[in-house]
Amino acid sequence: MPELPEVETTLRGIAPSVVGRRVAAAVVRNPALRQPIPDLLPEILRGRKILGLSRRGKYLLMAFRHGHLLLHLGMSGSLQIVPVGTAPGRHDHLDIAVSGNILVRFNDPRRFGLALWVEGDPSAHPLLRNLGPEPLSDAFDGDYLYRRARGRAIPVKAFLMDGKVVVGVGNIYAAEALFMAGVSPLRAAGKISRARYGALADAARLVLALAIEQGGTTLRNFVGGDGKPGYFKQQLHVYGRGGEACTVCQSTLKNVVIGQRSSVYCASCQR
């Protein structure tokens, strides 16, 4: 499931092959994503030059002179460069062929993803304008989290996964960051000290940076833009390990549900 590191990995894998090239053709096979892919997308993109590829949270933005293609991988989506002429598979919903015989293919079995055309300033788009800061930017630190948590009663894990607070921290990395910082995922967000938020912000930053370095976490069959799997999974301490032994103190890791999400933590290391 793509979280920020996986989206970043995809961006880095795809960008060198597409930026500066022109769209030769776009093909929509199944427009029924979270929101429908616009009917006119192929016409909008044809012949246009891709000026850049960037990321905001888990959204990818393909920049053109007359607008942006806004992409989201949902929880099962992937973008890959495939050889031109490769037969499309069952969930290959969108192809973007660019000059130089390069094909970018969007695959998303669960169709929680998104491919929208945005005119004007993309940061003003309803899906982007309320997003919190990037976790790897200077705007994200312990003081920021502490300030935003004033008066909040929700469990800190749900707080950390709220895109209005900070973008890109999904279920995997929230669990890992909380473990690393020694903070219980169940603790009310408003009842955590400034110092502990400092540790938590550092942990989130570290775990995300590490995961990006490793090419993301491969779960199920995530692959980056270059088709290679990520290697971060081997370093997960708590995610997906409920019932197993804590890597630090050997206690049995607990499984709880927080905000509809399964959450694993060590009741002894995390307070």
Next chain:
DNA sequence: ACGAAGCCCTGCAAGC
């Protein structure tokens, strides 16, 4: 304003 719950969708694993 806040927080909890519901919804979208399909692959996979577990259970019968």
Next chain:
DNA sequence: TGCTTGCAGGGCTTCG
């Protein structure tokens, strides 16, 4: 073996 059931989950929407 082949069916059914339940779970996974990002992020928006709805409800209280």
